[in-house]
Amino acid sequence: MVTDRGDCLRSILFFVFAALLLFAVSKQGLIQPKGPWWLSFNNVRKVKLTGAVQHTGAMFPEFKNLANQIPLHPLDPLTVQEINRVREILVSHQPFSASFPSIHSLELDEPEKDTVLSWVKGDPLPPRKAFVIAYLNGQTHLVTVDLGSGQVTSNVTVPGSSGYPMVTTEDLISALRVVYSSGEFNKTVEGRGVKLSDLSCLTPSTGWFGPEEEGRRVVKVTCCSKEGTPNFYMRPxxxxxxxxxxxxxxxxxxSDTGRDIPIPPAKNTDYRYVVQKESPKMQPLNPISIEQPLGPSFRVEDGHIVRWANWRFHLKADQRAGMIISHAKVQDSETGEFRSVMYKGFPSELFVPYMDLDEGWYFKTYMDAGEFGLGETAMPLVPLNDCPRNSYYMDGLFASVDGKPFVQPNMICIFEKYAGDINWRHSEVPIIVDARESRPKVTLVARMVATVGNYDYIFDWEFQTDGLIRAQVGLSGMILVKGSPYENLYQSPKNNTKEMSSPFVSENVIGVIHDHYITYYLDMDIDGSDNSFLKVHLEKERTLPAGKSPRKSIMKAKRQVAVTEEDARIKLKLYDPFEFHLINPSKRSRLGNPVGYKLVPHGTAASLLDHDDPPQLRAAFTNNQIWVTPYNRSEQWAGGLLSYQSKGDDTLATWSERNRPIENRDITLWYTLGFHHVPCQEDFPVMPTVSSGFDLKPVNFFQRNPIIAAKPNLQEDLPICWSRQLH
Amino acid sequence: MVTDRGDCLRSILFFVFAALLLFAVSKQGLIQPKGPWWLSFNNVRKVKLTGAVQHTGAMFPEFKNLANQIPLHPLDPLTVQEINRVREILVSHQPFSASFPSIHSLELDEPEKDTVLSWVKGDPLPPRKAFVIAYLNGQTHLVTVDLGSGQVTSNVTVPGSSGYPMVTTEDLISALRVVYSSGEFNKTVEGRGVKLSDLSCLTPSTGWFGPEEEGRRVVKVTCCSKEGTPNFYMRPxxxxxxxxxxxxxxxxxxSDTGRDIPIPPAKNTDYRYVVQKESPKMQPLNPISIEQPLGPSFRVEDGHIVRWANWRFHLKADQRAGMIISHAKVQDSETGEFRSVMYKGFPSELFVPYMDLDEGWYFKTYMDAGEFGLGETAMPLVPLNDCPRNSYYMDGLFASVDGKPFVQPNMICIFEKYAGDINWRHSEVPIIVDARESRPKVTLVARMVATVGNYDYIFDWEFQTDGLIRAQVGLSGMILVKGSPYENLYQSPKNNTKEMSSPFVSENVIGVIHDHYITYYLDMDIDGSDNSFLKVHLEKERTLPAGKSPRKSIMKAKRQVAVTEEDARIKLKLYDPFEFHLINPSKRSRLGNPVGYKLVPHGTAASLLDHDDPPQLRAAFTNNQIWVTPYNRSEQWAGGLLSYQSKGDDTLATWSERNRPIENRDITLWYTLGFHHVPCQEDFPVMPTVSSGFDLKPVNFFQRNPIIAAKPNLQEDLPICWSRQLH
Incomplete structure (x- = not known):
């Protein structure tokens, strides 16, 4: 039980619910982690990933050296030079010249929308600005830096009572150092039979539950044993x-309320391929691959502009949102004009409340984007497995706590997808009309994965040639589990599944019920910025008078334009259905229909928590599935700009309370998709992907089916392939 | 206007809402259609489809000649010889020896479930029987034929008041002949400016709306002009x-209420690739394909047994259901045992009510499976476009109205799918644990397409290695449109989308609002036949007493086993959520959890029609999304065995009213998925596919994640491909 604590370096693997880091800590101090997942700028390099593939015909302009990158589009993220320059400007600015703050966010301050919309390639870039969230002496500074003039143009301080910025790795390291130097803690750990050298600690956020923890930045530390497994999550x-x-x-x-609870066994928890002794009992699969011998059909121009088929959009990594799609335009199938669909779209916030009231669990009500950052926690994608062969990889470039740039390598992949699906089809009778027409569906996917500690969130944006945009979220990784004094249900006094809310998923391991909500910011600009939110209400009418028709009832579509925000707070109801359109009331088709896109939810879930429950107050943006707000530059983060320990006084729900006009204006659509997750044995020790999402589908946007003239697959187009295994 | 009607053959293309047929009719009589889509047995042959591909390593046992096929499994469909033998037996049986009835269905009478379950390969087949639905002199005969003894073992007559069997092609031809020989009709058509030689007529079912049409078999005939287009649907x-x-x-x-309504123009309605003058304005896509140089990993044994990865199931074509999955078993990843999941699954009925009260529209409330047959209306799949390259094709063999066998060639395809998706993943921090694990998702799809006239229904069953089964329905083809006296909304007195329920989709063309409901029969047998339906209710609890926890509310999972059918009539509610499990109460996992599968709905819709509305009475099986009934051989067709002109007195809803016990019994799950469809311009003249479905997902069925040991994609496994276009 007792380790030599005098002179050895002990490694603690700790996990923060977003900034997944590894570090070696000694009693004397901290050794800055070095590794491909966490690079200070001194070490900027592309990580060599096994299996990366060169393809004939894949002609992508690659930035060989991020250090030489220059911004080419108004929305391009800050470059290495720009981040360094911002740091220089901050260093010479009061009060930071005296004491440099910790940098919690340092990103491009995007130009005004009008400026971006009027910019065309070849124009000089609009002034480059940075927006910095810094923290110093208990105060958050919201700082705007003008890179052209080299000036801090604004510095607003915010007291901690309004919430704190995203935690940094250093915050979490210092918290762990505090815990680690606690004799009481060490004694407790050893008392539980865990060697300190086997300790892996996580740093979940504390949420907000009233005055007790208010006024100070607080984090929780919970620990696991990594003895015998890399999957320490399963050994709490x-x-x-x-x-x-x-x-x-x-x-x-x-707090230690678990002394009678054994550490669950390591057996069967290691998920790495190299340690698997036996293949699953099934016929092995022959190799299968999406192949494009002429290479992909998309191009990434100027680092961030993706062009594919009839789509063009700006794609960038973001420390908080993970991946941002901007300026998405689709080419009109008839005029060739590129028409605006979405100015900006990204997952704005996640809400992941666990359903357990124990001292060690009640606070687990994460808001992963605002507390930890989806880009901050993104891991390099695994080629050929996270993304298929012909993928293009894009890096993220962010600022670390000291204001210096660092790289999230291979954070985003872009690829074309063909799943054997059908874009459209119809068969007719061959004698009069020989029409057996079918078109394969090929789409473009941009993907990233945020590994927010245990969970892996797979974020996809998928673009279809028929104009549809699909956002999809896949959940994989590890469920968060709870140790149980009982090995299984047979031993439990609640030997009855009826009485157990959260089920056993392995010996001494309970999978705690939880929800996932992902709220998307969707600044739709349908053929221009001024749009309206049109609700198409599908309602039953009793057909009257009696005898008028053999039918007794009918469903009708009644159209209502939302006038103010209140009209656009929507809870989905199966038996009171609507279609939800974003239309441009100034543009009508040749037939007189307003051009539009509709939001089509897939399977989803809604939070059942009381609205006055502190976690739900903070996550009040999930109180409805749909909201529409007038465009407001400062309203992008559904849980508030400063959501760590926020109280819910600056959320989408509070903004919407102003009940502003939203008709024929620049408006933003918000959609929350959700999952209830009652874990099961199949989720142990790593969970098969579960997905859902939503579609943005053109409705009277095109004059007609835009892909009617698309080419079918022909035999002579297909590749000729052989396999190494044939020999 | 006037054509030479004296001696020429005139062709009428007519369309039946299920039996899509072409025929040439003269004044003297009928010329039996000949063509690959409609083969009498004299002409049994595989149709040569362009683009069919031979692959290295694809070693499927093919039945070169269906005429030699023999049954090898108790569930195998009747063979050519068996169908002919049934006909011989019927011919010599009273009253059919005097007058041979029209055969509306002639299929295998499946053996009792116990018999099938106890049969193993090598055993002699259980006695082969046929179930025939014949119609003679206004009466439906339900006939059972024993092929072994050569006897009719049962012949039950049913009066027409209980509904009629699926219509036959001959029914519809005779109806059209009647219409065609009507001077009044011909005069009306010519009065509308349509040449009789340009006439294409459809034969929609009449539904049931009270006594007026009761007691006689009635069909409606509506017509279009095919002048200038194969897409006559757009020219009503x-x-x-x-x-x-x-x-x-x-x-x-x-009835002719449309004299002031012009025939909409042919312009822009032809969807065939050969007539497209201009490609859509978009960058062309490079060739893309799912490639497997070693061939597919699945095998089709004995004609109908599909084996792939850890799955094994029986697959057959069915004249009414389209495609039936039987005996689906998944291999336990640890023991290797094949464990039962689903005894039988198929789309049992469709309900497609249109929302227009006009004389020409009110009756359009189709039940496509029972009225027309999904297999009957299936078209040969288009290789490389309906299904990807490495697909295996399966024929359907049915009986025609004269009791003789005919082939639906290439009706079903089976293929492996890889869409670039992720089966499971997790990344860890490489310094302590170099774990960046991700597994590609490869699945097996069985697909067919029913072209029920204008609409194309794409039915997929998808099998995943993690044990999940996904059923998916894609809608494509033509929407049903209504002519308008007005060219567009600007000209319409309702120049206001608010007042128009169904919108303009082209000049003088209105896309009529409608719904689609697809009700699946799912005889789940989770590790055996005796199962229970477990509702896991996710319900909010106020946490009491106040102050006990910082949380004010929590969601708990409460488990309720459905005792009788009433407990299992489910309307989905977002804010009153359940999980729906089929469990085997006698089999618990090592942890004590009952083994099970859960039903996971995707996005769906519910019928808003009144329950006493005649179409909804007939389609009362859509009154709930979920039903569970005790297994009953005679309860397979949700709208009743005889659903043509049915009154709704023999539906799933009426069976469920008996409120039978369903706990720990052999039970059947029914799920209805739905779509509301408000058409839009993009749906004209052919509609991009819209899909939804549901999952059957293992829950504590496996001891743990069954694919944890699955192999990742490795560079050396991937094919080496080149393109003809490189030269």
Whole structure:
């Protein structure tokens, strides 16, 4: 139980619910992690990924060296030089010249929308600005930096009572250092039979639950044993939670309610291919691949402009949102004009409430984007498995806590997808008309994966040639589990599934029920910025008078334009259905229909928590599935700009309360998709992907089916392939 | 206007809402259609489809000649010899020896479930029997024929008041002949400016709307002009409907309320690739294909047993259901045992109510499976476009009205799908654990397309290696349109989308709002036949007493086993959510959880029609999304065995009213998925595919994630491909 603590370096693997980091810590101090997943700028390089493929015909302009990258589009993220320049400007600015703050966010301050919309390639770029969220002496600074003039143009301080910025790795490291130097903690861990060298600690956010933890930045520390497994998540030291004041570097509370709960066994938890002794009992699959011998049909121009088929959009990595689609335009199938569909779209916030009231669990109500950052936690994609062969990879370039740039390598992949599906089809009778027409569906996908600790969130944007945009979220990775004193249901006094809300998923392991909500920011600009939100209500009419028709009832579509925000707060109801259109009331088709796109939800779930429950207050943006707000530059993060320990006083729900006019204006659509997750044995020790999403589908946007003239697959177009295994 | 009617053959293309046929009719009589889509047995042959591909390594046992096929499994469909033998037996049986009935269905009478379940390969087949639905002199005969003894073992007559069997092609031809020989009809058509030689007529079913049409078999005839287009659906002769008594071969009523409505123009309606003058304005796509140089990993054994990865199931074509999956078993990833999941699954009925009360529209409330047959209307799949390259094709073998066998060639395809998706993944921090694990998702799809006249229904069953089964329905083809006296919304007195329920989709063309409901029969047998339906209710609890927890509310999973059918009539509610499990209460996992599968709906819609509305009475099986009934051999068709002109007195809803016990019994799950369809311009003249479906997902069925040991994609496994276009 007792390790030599005198002179050895001990490694603690800790996990933050977003900034997944590894570091080696000694009693004397901290060794800055070095590795491909966490690069300071001194070490900027593309990570060599096994299996990366060169393809004939794949002609992508690659930035061999991010250090030489220059911005080419008004929305391009800050470059290495620009990030360094912002840091220089901050260093010479009061009060930062005296004491440099910790940098929690340092990103492009996007130009005004009008400026971006009027810019064309060849024009000089609009002034480059940075928006910085810095933290110093208990205050958050919202700083705007003008790179042209080299000036800080604005510095607004915000007190901690309004919430804090995304935590940094250093915040979490310091919290762990505090915990680690606690004799009481170490004794407790050893008392549970876990060697300190086997300790892997996680740093979940604390949420907000009233005055007790208010006024100070607090994080929780929970720990696992990594003895015998890389999958330490499955070996929780149940009931041990340390509450740490990050800024004051002190322990607020150590709670250990789990002394009678064994650490669950390591057996069967390792998911790595190299350690698998036996293949699953099934016929092996022959190799299968999406092949394009002439290479992909898309191009990435100027680093961020993706062009494919009839689509053109700007794609960038973002430390908080993960991946941002901007300026998505689709080419009119008849005029060739590129027509605006979406000015900006990204997952604005996640809400992941766990359903367990125990001391070690009640606070687990994460808002992953605002607390930890989806880009911050993105891992390099695994070629050939996360993305198919012909993928193009894009890096993320962010700022670390010291204001210096670092790279998230191979964070985004772009690829064409062909799944054997059908774009459209119809068969007719051959004697009069020999029409057996069918068109294969080929789409373009942009993908990233945020590994927010245990969970892996797979974010896809998929573009179809018929104008449809699909956003999809896949959930994989590890479920968050709870140790149980009982090995299984047979031993449990609740030997009855009826009484157990959260089920056993392995020996001594309970999969705690939870929800996932992902709220998308969708600044739709349908053929221009001024749009309206049209609700097409499908309602039953009793057909009257009696005897008028053999039918007694009918469904009719009644159209209602939302006038103010209140009209656009929508809870989906199967038996009170609507279609939800974003239309341009100034543009009508040749037939007189307003041009539009509709939002089509896939399977989803809604939060059942009370609206006055603190987690739901903070995540009040999930109170409805749909909201529409007038465009407001400052309203992008559904849980508020500063959502760490936020109280819910600056969310989409509070903005919407202003009930502003939204008709024929620049408006933003918000959609929340959800999952209830009652875990099961199949989710152990790693969970098969579960997906859902939504579509943005053109409705009277095109004059007619835009892909009617698309080419079918012909035999002579197909590749000729052989396999190494044939020899 | 006037054609030479004296001696020329005139061709009428007519369309039946299921039996899409072409025929040439003279004044003297009927010329039996000959063509690949409609083969009498004399002409049994595989149709040569362009683009069919031979692949290295694809080693499928093919039945070169269906005439030599013999049954090898108790569930195998009747063979050519068996169908002919059934006909011989019927011919010598009273009353059919005097007058041979029209054969509306002639299929295998499946053996009792116990018999099938106890049969193993090598055993002699259980006695082969046929179930025949024949129609003679206004009465339906339900006939059972024993092929072994050569006897009719049962012949039950049913009066017409209980509904009629699926219509036959001959029924519809005779109805059209009646219409065609009507001077009044011909005059009306010519009065609308349509040459009789340009006439294409459809034969929609009449539904049931009370006593007026009761007691006689009635079909409606509506017509279009095919002048200048193969897409006659877009050129309706609006308002002209002829009601025909099929058996008495007489016109009941000619209604023409559309004299002021022009025939919409042919322009832009032809969807065939050969006539497209201009490609859509978009960058062309490079060739893309799912490639497997070693061939597919699945095998089709004995004609109908599909084996792939960890799955094994029986697959057959069916004249009414289209495609039936039987005996689906998945291999346990650890023991290797094949475990039962689903005894039988198929789309049991469709309900497609249109929302227009006009004389020419009110009756359009189709039940496509029972009225026309999904297999009957299936067209040969288009290789490389309906299904990807490495597909295996399966024929359907059915009986025609004279009891002779005919082939639906290449009706089903089976293929492996790889869409670039992820089966499971997790990334860890490489310094301690170099775990960046991701597994590609490869699935197996069985697909067929029913072209029920204008609409193309793409039915997919998809099998995943993690045990999940997905059923998916894609809608494409032509929407049903209505002629308008106005060219567009600007000209319409309702120049206001608010007042128009169904919108303009082209000049003088309105896309009539409608719904689609597809009700699946799912005889789940989870590890055996005796199962229970477990509802896992996710319900909010206020956390009490106040102060007990910082949380004010929580969601809990409460488990309720459905005792009788009433407990299992489910309307989905977003804010009152359940999980729906089929469990085997006698089999618990090592942890004590009952083994099960859950039903996971995707996006769906529900019928808003009143329950006492005649179409909804007939389609009362759509009153709930979920039903569970005790297994009953005679309860397979949700709208009743005889659903043509049915009154709704023999539907899933009426069976469920018996409120039978369903706990720990052999039970059947029914799920209805739906679409509301408000058409739009993009649906004209052919509609991009819209899809939805549902999943059957293992829940505590496996001891753990069954694909944890699956192999990742490796560079050396991938094919080496080149393109003809490179030269």
């Amino acid at each position: 030291i149940e009931g041990l939670v340390v509450t740490v004041d990050i800024d004051n570097q002190e322990i607020v509370k150590i | 002769i609006e308002g002209l409907v002829v009601t025909v008594d099929i058996d008495n071969q007489e016109i009941v009523k000619i």
